[in-house]
Amino acid sequence: MLTSVDPDVIRVLGDPLRLQIVTLLARETLCTTHLVEETGARQTNLSNHMKVLREAGIVETEPCGRFTYYKLKPEVLAGLSEQFAALADSARTATENKRACP
Amino acid sequence: MLTSVDPDVIRVLGDPLRLQIVTLLARETLCTTHLVEETGARQTNLSNHMKVLREAGIVETEPCGRFTYYKLKPEVLAGLSEQFAALADSARTATENKRACP
DNA sequence: CTCTCACATCATCACCCGCTGATACCAGCG
DNA sequence: CGCTGGTATCAGCGGGTGATGATGTGAGAG
Numbered sequence: 001m002l003t004s005v006d007p008d009v010i011r012v013l014g015d016p017l018r019l020q021i022v023t024l025l026a027r028e029t030l031c032t033t034h035l036v037e038e039t040g041a042r043q044t045n046l047s048n049h050m051k052v053l054r055e056a057g058i059v060e061t062e063p064c065g066r067f068t069y070y071k072l073k074p075e076v077l078a079g080l081s082e083q084f085a086a087l088a089d090s091a092r093t094a095t096e097n098k099r100a101c102p
Numbered sequence: 103m104l105t106s107v108d109p110d111v112i113r114v115l116g117d118p119l120r121l122q123i124v125t126l127l128a129r130e131t132l133c134t135t136h137l138v139e140e141t142g143a144r145q146t147n148l149s150n151h152m153k154v155l156r157e158a159g160i161v162e163t164e165p166c167g168r169f170t171y172y173k174l175k176p177e178v179l180a181g182l183s184e185q186f187a188a189l190a191d192s193a194r195t196a197t198e199n200k201r202a203c204p
Numbered sequence: 205c206t207c208t209c210a211c212a213t214c215a216t217c218a219c220c221c222g223c224t225g226a227t228a229c230c231a232g233c234g
Numbered sequence: 235c236g237c238t239g240g241t242a243t244c245a246g247c248g249g250g251t252g253a254t255g256a257t258g259t260g261a262g263a264g
Contacts, residue, residue: 005125007118014116015222016109023107026192028199032241045223047242066231066240067203077190081183088179090128097130101169117252134211147253149212168210168261 005083009076012056017041018049022072025059031067107185111178114158119143120151124174127161133169 013019017039024030024038032050036043050070053059058076062069115121119141126132126140134152138145152172155161160178164171 005115005121007116007121010112010121011116013107014109014113017222019107019109019112022189026189026196028196028201030201031203033204034201042224043241044225044243048222051242063231064203068241069200071197072189072193074190074193077186077193081186081190084179084183084186087124087128087174088176088183091174091176091179094128094130095173098171099130099132099136101133101166119252144254145211146213146255150252153212165261170211 005080005087009056009058009080012052012058015049017045018053021046021049021053022058025070025072026077029062029069029071031064031069033067035070107182107189111158111160111182114154114160117151119147120155123148123151123155124160127172127174128179131164131171131173133166133171135169137172 013022020039021035024035030038032043032046035041035046035050039046041049050059050061053070054061057073059070059072062071115124122141123137126137132140134145134148137143137148137152141148143151152161152163155172156163159175161172161174164173
């Protein structure tokens with residue numbers, strides 16, 4: 001399969017702050033306040049990034065009183081892992097598949 | 103390990119054109135001319151992206167006469183795959199690790 | 205030797221994107 | 235209820251980034 005990885009998800013994870021958020025969320029479920037403390041970013045900035053992550057389907061929200069908890073969707077990361085593994089696998093055999101010079 | 107994935111590599115792969123290039127190179131080793139044909143992008147544009155991919159350590163160049171062949175470095179993709187797998191694994195158990203509301 | 209082609213580099217421009225401040229919304233609590 | 239605090243949304247600004255054209259370099263053909 002010519003499974004090209006979904007560029008959107010990768011682009012979303014390409015931002016350093018968002019990647020930090022994802023790394024934090026991979027350890028524990030956190031709410032916005034915690035993320036503000038951990039990252040040092042402004043709340044409004046965080047909220048923006050969380051929206052991006054939400055729309056990319058990487059995180060889920062879970063309201064708890066007036067707090068909003070975020071947790072990762074492991075299957076998305078697992079999917080990425082698989083797709084990269086497939087690319088790596090394909091790349092290993094591609095070294096010999098050299099198209100002729102024109 | 104709190105192996106946060108390298109943001110640089112991911113950001114490089116976040117660009118749709120570069121991801122297309124990587125997908126193509128995962129199938130066969132190609133030179134710039136082939137990539138121009140396949141992607142429809144300008145040569146100078148391609149060369150820019152190839153430079154980015156080269157500096158990110160994702161591809162290797164192999165001169166062949168006056169042509170330059172590019173091939174992927176599978177270990178980079180494999181590393182990404184592992185790191186995402188680790189994140190996904192960690193995320194699966196993180197759902198219960200909910201930090202208390204402040 | 206010279207000319208041509210493949211490729212890389214440089215400088216420039218325009219545009220997208222993330223950061224910021226202001227503001228609206230919603231849930232508890234008194 | 236009204237107030238307070240946590241969160242989301244919106245408009246605007248500035249910097250980073252990708253696309254483009256001109257130019258340089260090096261290898262092979264004639």
